[in-house]
Amino acid sequence: LAKTTQPISMDSYEGQEVNITCSHNNIATNDYITWYQQFPSQGPRFIIQGYKTKVTNEVASLFIPADRKSSTLSLPRVSLSDTAVYYCLVASTPGTDKLIFGTGTRLQVFP
Amino acid sequence: DGGITQSPKYLFRKEGQNVTLSCEQNLNHDAMYWYRQDPGQGLRLIYYSQIVNDFQKGDIAEGYSVSREKKESFPLTVTSAQKNPTAFYLCASRPTGTGGRETEAFFGQGTRLTVV
Numbered sequence: 001l002a003k004t005t006q007p008i009s010m011d012s013y014e015g016q017e018v019n020i021t022c023s024h025n026n027i028a029t030n031d032y033i034t035w036y037q038q039f040p041s042q043g044p045r046f047i048i049q050g051y052k053t054k055v056t057n058e059v060a061s062l063f064i065p066a067d068r069k070s071s072t073l074s075l076p077r078v079s080l081s082d083t084a085v086y087y088c089l090v091a092s093t094p095g096t097d098k099l100i101f102g103t104g105t106r107l108q109v110f111p
Numbered sequence: 112d113g114g115i116t117q118s119p120k121y122l123f124r125k126e127g128q129n130v131t132l133s134c135e136q137n138l139n140h141d142a143m144y145w146y147r148q149d150p151g152q153g154l155r156l157i158y159y160s161q162i163v164n165d166f167q168k169g170d171i172a173e174g175y176s177v178s179r180e181k182k183e184s185f186p187l188t189v190t191s192a193q194k195n196p197t198a199f200y201l202c203a204s205r206p207t208g209t210g211g212r213e214t215e216a217f218f219g220q221g222t223r224l225t226v227v
Contacts, residue, residue, distance in 0.1 A: 034215065041199070041223070043201050043203070044218050045218065046215045046217075049215060085153075101153050102153055103153040
């Protein structure tokens with residue numbers, strides 16, 4: 001299983017763009033990259049998933065370089081409600097892997 | 112509404128007692144997972160199951176047991192052998208297949224277990 005490495009914490013201010021990078025040097029050909037968000041005392045929830053290049057949805061963008069050894073979650077114009085822990089996971093289809101969460105990145109947004 | 116339900120939300124037990132945490136899903140997902148989360152820490156995998164009547168140990172299975180008799184249910188028993196059972200427990204499920212968003216996992220709201 002590909003191991004992921006993320007910064008432990010990041011700080012930002014409201015209205016700024018936040019980029020969280022995840023390293024996954026041993027990613028396999030059939031692995032997807034998925035990001036989750038977790039608020040205190042809640043289960044993580046899916047944010048975005050990608051395989052290569054760029055993916056964008058209503059919440060975030062995910063940038064994946066050609067070698068796929070890293071990925072960057074981009075949160076545009078963060079607000080206080082984006083304060084949470086963000087996890088990067090690498091897992092394969094057809095989804096029979098165990099899902100391994102790392103320590104995540106704790107994002108603190110200040111007013 | 113489809114979803115994954117954990118019960119109870121809070122659970123208190125005396126040291127030395129076994130306790131079973133419930134996890135039910137109506138999403139028709141094959142794979143189910145149990146995680147433990149300690150304060151300020153990430154999620155650690157306890158057990159996972161990819162199909163009914165089959166399950167595998169995760170990274171911290173000692174002191175825990177599971178069963179998967181039905182597709183919808185994956186209960187976790189915290190036994191007296193678990194040295195430090197007080198934690199936040201999360202159950203998840205996800206579909207299996209080919210292509211698309213199979214790796215998206217859906218989580219329950221968690222059970223906070225306190226052993227006194």
